[in-house]
Amino acid sequence: MNLALMRERLEYQSLLLGLVVMVTCALLAVAYQWTREPIQQALANDMRQSFSQVLPEHLYDNDLLDYAGQIEAPWGHLTYYQASLAGDISAVVFPMQASGYAGKIDMLVAIKANGELSGVRVLVHQETPGLGDKIEVARDPWITYFTGKSLHNPLPTSWAVKKDGGEFDQFTGATITPRAIVAEIKRALLFFEAEQATLLYPVKLPGETIGVTTQMQGVEKHD
C-alpha cells in the first residue's frame, strides 16, 4: 500500500532517520539527567570508601570531599584532601598516578601531619594479572608495608626496590610495577615535605561551610 511507496522516497528516508536520531538523543538526555545524581553519589561514596582505607578511623572526623584543596605540583595540577580531627589537620591525601608496566596506576597516598605515611592504596590499574596485580591489597599485603614509612625511615636514597639497592621488595618476574609505585610514593613524600606549610593550612575553617557549598554548586552548574 502507500507505506511501501513512501519508503522509497528520499524525503521520507531523511525524515525517518532524523526522527530516529532525535528520539534516541532525547532519551539519552533524559537518562543522563536522571542518572547524573546517583552516579555522582556513587563516585563520592567510592572516594569516601577509598579514604577510609588509607586513613585509620581514629585519625579524622570530617568528610574529606568537603575539604579539597588545589595546588600546583611539579608534575601538574593536584587536588588534595585534608583529614582533620576535632578541627586540627591530621593528614593529607594525594591522588597520585604512577606509570606502570601497562599504563597508568591510580593510587591514593595519605601522609600524616608528621610526615609519616598513613596508608597507600591502588585504585585502578591495568597491570598483568598474576604478575603486576599484587599491588592490590586484596591479592597481596605488599602495599600495606608502606604504612608508617617516611623520608626518615628509610632515608630517601633507600626509597627504591631491593633490586635497585633500595629497601622495598619487588615481585618475582615483575620489577617495573613496584618500581613505579615506590617512585611515586617517594615523589608524594618529597612534595609534602617541600609544601608542608601550604598543605597543612586549613582549606576551610570550621563554620565556613556556606561559602564552600555555594562554590560547589557553582562548579556543578559548569559541567
Next chain:
Amino acid sequence: MTDYRRLAQDGLWSNNMVFAQMLALCPVMAVTSTATNGLGMGLATLFVLLGANMIISTIRHFISPAIRIPVYIVIIATLVTLTDMLINAFAYELYKVLGLFIALIVVNCAILGRAEAFASRNTLWDSIVDSLMMGIGLTWALVMIGGVREVIGSGTLFANAHLLLGAPFAFLEITVIPDYRGFLIMVLPPGGFIAVGFLLVAKRWIDRRGEQRQRRLASEPDSQQHQPSH
C-alpha cells in the same frame, strides 16, 4: 505458526552466537577471564539484544531498506549507552568490574546481525523469543569460556559473584585449586582463543556423535527391511 523449539535450539546450540556463528568474539576475548565476568557480559548483552529486537521488530514496517543499517546502529548504540548509565548509577560495584566492557557491546556485530536477519522480518513476539534464546545462548557460552579460563588460569570459579548477583550468591564462589600459583596465559587474551578452540572441538564432537547416532537409528529400520531382499 512459528516453530519455537527450532528458535530455542538455534539460539542455545546449533546456531549459537559464539560456538556456531563465531560472532561477538571481541567482547568474548576481552571479558571472559572469569566466569562471573562472562555472566555479567552475557546478561548485559541479553538486555541490549532484547531491547533492540523489540524496537526494531515493532517499527520494521516503517524502515526503508536503504537506511535500515544506520537506524539499527543508532538504536543499538542508544541502548548500550543507556545500559552503561543505568549500571553506573544503580549497580556501582558491578560497574567497577564490567564498566570498561559495557561499551564493547556496541561492537558486537551479532546484535546487528539479529536485527537484520530476524527482527526486521518477524513479529514482535517471535523477535522476543529469538533474542532471549540467542542471549541465553551467548550467556552460557561466555560463562563456559570464562569458567574454563578461570579454573585453569587462577584456580577459582565464579570469584566475585556477589558483586554481580548480590551477597546471597557468595556461595557460588569456589576455590577449585587451593594455593594455586596461576597459569597466566589463560587469563590473558591468548587464553580466550585457546579456550574457545577447545570448546569448539567439544561442540563439534558432540554434534558429530549426535549425527552418527541419528544415522544409525535411521539406517537400522532400513537395513531390517532391505536385508531379507538381498
